[in-house]
Amino acid sequence: MVAAEQAVFDTGVSVDALMRRAxxxxxxxxxRLGGNTPTLVLCGPGxxxxxxxxxxxxxxxxxVPVxxxxxxxxxxxxxxxxxxxxxxEVIALADANAHPQVVDCLFGSGLTRSIDDAVWRVFSSLIKKASRSFAVDLPSGADADQAIWLNDPLHFDHVLALGAFKYAHLLEPVASACGAVSLIDIGVDVPDGAVTQISKPSIAPPDAQSHKYRRGLVVVVAGAMVGAALLAARAAQGTGAGYVKILGVGDAPAGLPADIVWQRADEPEAVSAALADPRIGAVLVGPGLGRGADAEALVDAAMACAxxxxxxxxxxHLLGNxxxxxxxxTAPVALTPxxxxxxxxxxxxxxATDAPNKASRTARLAKALRACVLYKGADSVIAAPDGRVIIADRRCSWLSVAGTGDVLAGCITARLANxxxxxxxxxxAVWLQDRAARYAGPAFTAGQLAKTLPLAVESCLDR
Ligand SMILES: NC(=O)C1=CN([C@@H]2O[C@H](COP(=O)(O)OP(=O)(O)OC[C@H]3O[C@@H](n4cnc5c(N)ncnc54)[C@H](O)[C@@H]3O)[C@@H](O)[C@H]2O)[C@@H](O)CC1
Incomplete structure (x- = not known):
């Protein structure tokens, strides 16, 4: 953001003018949100x-009474x-009384250390007593880049991000305390490499020339727990894959849906041979795989495919060596830890994992491994090896149930095959999974989540 502000100053816009716009x-x-609600504005030194x-x-x-x-x-x-x-009139912070609406302008991106205890007590009490609280640019007490609290966590109803998102707006533990976050245009072009929030994808429906391979043949390599591979396969179907196949040991499990093909591959060589099919769009290995020698051989077979x-x-867990x-x-790889x-x-x-925040840690691993890395969580970070980073903030908390990772993996593989x-x-896939979770309602199972993926896809159709 500093670079973007400098670019604006270089065009002759002064700090005063930018502050006025902001x-x-x-x-x-x-x-617009508060109308004539009596408002207390808390101003810091910077x-x-x-x-x-x-x-x-x-x-x-x-x-507005201010x-x-x-x-x-x-x-x-x-x-x-x-x-x-x-x-x-300007009064001292210590003399301020509770107001129905409070606007925090104590500290923004310049906060470098925790706020003094006595100040914090007065400030946090005013914020907590307000019926509606705003923070301008950033909640005071939060470090913009590290996305951590330097003081106790404090919840705001609305945060107005000036010009560009900072990491604290999108990464936990600060993000979930920000309430609604609005990006305020202050006439600063967001620079390349700025913090990027995930956006709704645009997905093209199958065209008139489509067939199952063109839509994407997904192959899931099954391991010790076939159920996980099955969940991933159902999610790949729900995301729009044209053809979904599971490679596994022995006969097809009882109850396998008729529209998922089971291809028996008892030995790793058979897996390698199956993965030589040039019509395959993308391969998934990992859900329910196990970590023994058999699993290692399957990972080797998958990594050797084109x-x-x-x-x-x-x-x-088997990638270390x-x-x-x-x-x-040469073909792309996505890792989903x-x-x-x-x-x-x-x-x-x-x-090393000592980078200042989750986004930079993810970017570092993606660059080192030359793979796209999805670092999952309530805030999920997606990083490409070339340094691009996308943050999916405030993910649906009902996703914290067994099997949703398998669903997400299947969903990613389907899009990759496409x-x-x-x-x-x-x-x-991250966006689709979150939307599917919201369609699934509360307390869904992973299987139910896979079933709402088509609705999520429907909401993204580019038509
Ligand atoms: N750079 C610009 O030209 C613009 C900046 N804008 C605003 O300016 C903010 C950044 O301004 P500043 O860099 O002045 O930073 P802040 O306004 O966040 O505060 C920095 C000041 O607070 C002091 N400080 C830091 N931590 C402290 C602590 N714990 N206790 C007491 N004092 C502490 C610093 O020594 C410094 O004097 C942005 O967040 C945004 O709100 C906007 O006005 C748009 C234009």
Whole structure:
């Protein structure tokens, strides 16, 4: 964001002008949501406080009863100018009373250390007592880049992100305390490499020339627990794959749906031979695989195939000494670790996990392994080896049930089989899984989730 702001300043726009745009745009949003609700604006020493004086002036001119309470005198030139232009009275923060609506402009992206205890007590009490609380740019107490709380977590109803998202808006534990987050346009072009929030994908329906292979032949390599492979296969179907096949040992399990093909492959050589089929769109290995010698042989067979590949669950635990194999692949690879798998994998391939936040940690692993990495969780981060990162924030919490990872893996594999671009396939699948969860209602099972995937796809159709 600093680079983007500098680019605007280079065109002759001053810090004062940018602050004015920011404060007025934030004021406009608060006025639209809060109308004439009596409002307390809390101003800090830096430019975040400057935004507060601008928006207080704006709200006052709209007829909103406004009180400004300041922590200290403004300490930047732009904040001083904004403070001087504010025509109302300014009281000390310590003297402020509870108001139905409070706007936090104490600290924004410049917070470098935890807020003093006495200040925090007054501030957090005012926020908690308000019926509606806003934070301008960032909640005070949150570190923008590390996306952590420097003070206790504090919940806001609405956060107005100025110009661009910062990591704290999208990554836990701060994101879920931000309430609704609105991106406020302040005339700054968001630079390449900025924090990117996941967006609804656009999915093309099958065209007139479509057939099952063109839509995507998905192959799931089954292991010790066939049920997991089956769940992934059902999810691949629900995502629109044209043909879904499971490679497994022995005969097809009882009750296998007739529209999922079971191909018997008792030995790893048989798996390799099956994976030589040039019509395959993408291969999934990992759900229910196991971690023994048989599983290792299946991972080797899958990694040696020429198709786009998704490595999930147990397969991720077997990657430690297969880094070379990953690097040598020419077809795209997607890895889908949750927290435990991410930590174990990073350790196994000697990639440090001390980057400032989850997004940079994911980007580092993706670059090191030359694979697309989806680091799953309530905030899911998708990173491509070239450094692009997408954050899926505030995922449906009902997804925290057994089997949803298998569903997601199947969904990713179906999208990958369809177009072969790992970053897009993963982002589409993450979005689709979350939407399917919302359609499934509360307390769904993984199987029920797979059944609502077609509805999620329907909502994304580009027609
Ligand atoms: N850079 C710009 O030109 C613009 C910035 N804008 C606003 O400016 C904010 C960033 O402004 P600043 O860099 O001035 O940062 P802040 O306004 O977040 O505050 C920084 C000031 O607080 C002090 N400080 C940091 N941590 C503290 C603590 N724990 N206790 C007491 N004092 C502490 C710092 O020493 C510094 O004086 C953004 O979040 C945004 O709201 C907008 O006005 C748009 C224009």
């Amino acid at each position: 404060g007025e745009a934030a004021g406009e949003m608060i006025w 430019n975040n406080g400057g935004d507060g004086y601008v928006l207080a002036q704006f709200l006052g001119q709209k007829g 009180t400004v309470a300041a922590l200290t005198e403004p300490r930047t030139d732009a904040a001083r100018h904004a403070g001087a232009r504010y025509q109302g 198709h786009p590949l998704v490595l999930d669950a147990d397969a991720l 297969r880094r070379e194999g990953l690097a040598n692949r 949750h927290h435990g798998e991410f930590t174990a994998l990073s350790e196994a391939v000697s990639v 177009h072969g671009v790992a970053l897009h396939a993963v982002a589409e």
